[in-house]
Amino acid sequence: LPVEANAPAGVPANWIDLFKESAATYCPGMSWTVLAAIAQIESGDGANEGPSSAGAEGPMQFLPSTWAMWGTDGFGQTGTPDIWNAFDAVPSAARLLCASGGGNPATLAGAIFAYNHASWYVSEVLALANEYARNYT
Numbered sequence: 001l002p003v004e005a006n007a008p009a010g011v012p013a014n015w016i017d018l019f020k021e022s023a024a025t026y027c028p029g030m031s032w033t034v035l036a037a038i039a040q041i042e043s044g045d046g047a048n049e050g051p052s053s054a055g056a057e058g059p060m061q062f063l064p065s066t067w068a069m070w071g072t073d074g075f076g077q078t079g080t081p082d083i084w085n086a087f088d089a090v091p092s093a094a095r096l097l098c099a100s101g102g103g104n105p106a107t108l109a110g111a112i113f114a115y116n117h118a119s120w121y122v123s124e125v126l127a128l129a130n131e132y133a134r135n136y137t
Helices: 015-026 033-042 063-069 086-099 110-113 119-136
Strands: none
Touching: 015 033, 015 086, 033 086, 033 110, 033 119, 063 086, 086 110, 110 119
16 A cells, blocks of 8 residues: 655655664564554544544644654654644654563563553554564565
């Protein structure tokens, strides 16, 4: 799925490249498939960006209060991080997950739980991430 039809040099041109570059840059040790799974579960890879009934927004479904802490000017245009822009939202999710232990396989589940406080969510993200790993790596 394209992120930007005419992506300038140095900017990920599709969702998979964006997930890979975000994980490598903002959370070494975490597989890009975790970001891919979260993006699919949260917004269908940007197809339904909300706001949700809880007030979450954008392709990675950040609450504005969480975005205020973790919003990152990731890839592409510089400036104020944009919750609605995948080039900022995906790296921001990687950064948040890493701060919660996402770069370590032993603490990855806890990091995903910190992202969305539900055990079923952790199970779904890990299952989908494993499926992506089988199909895309």
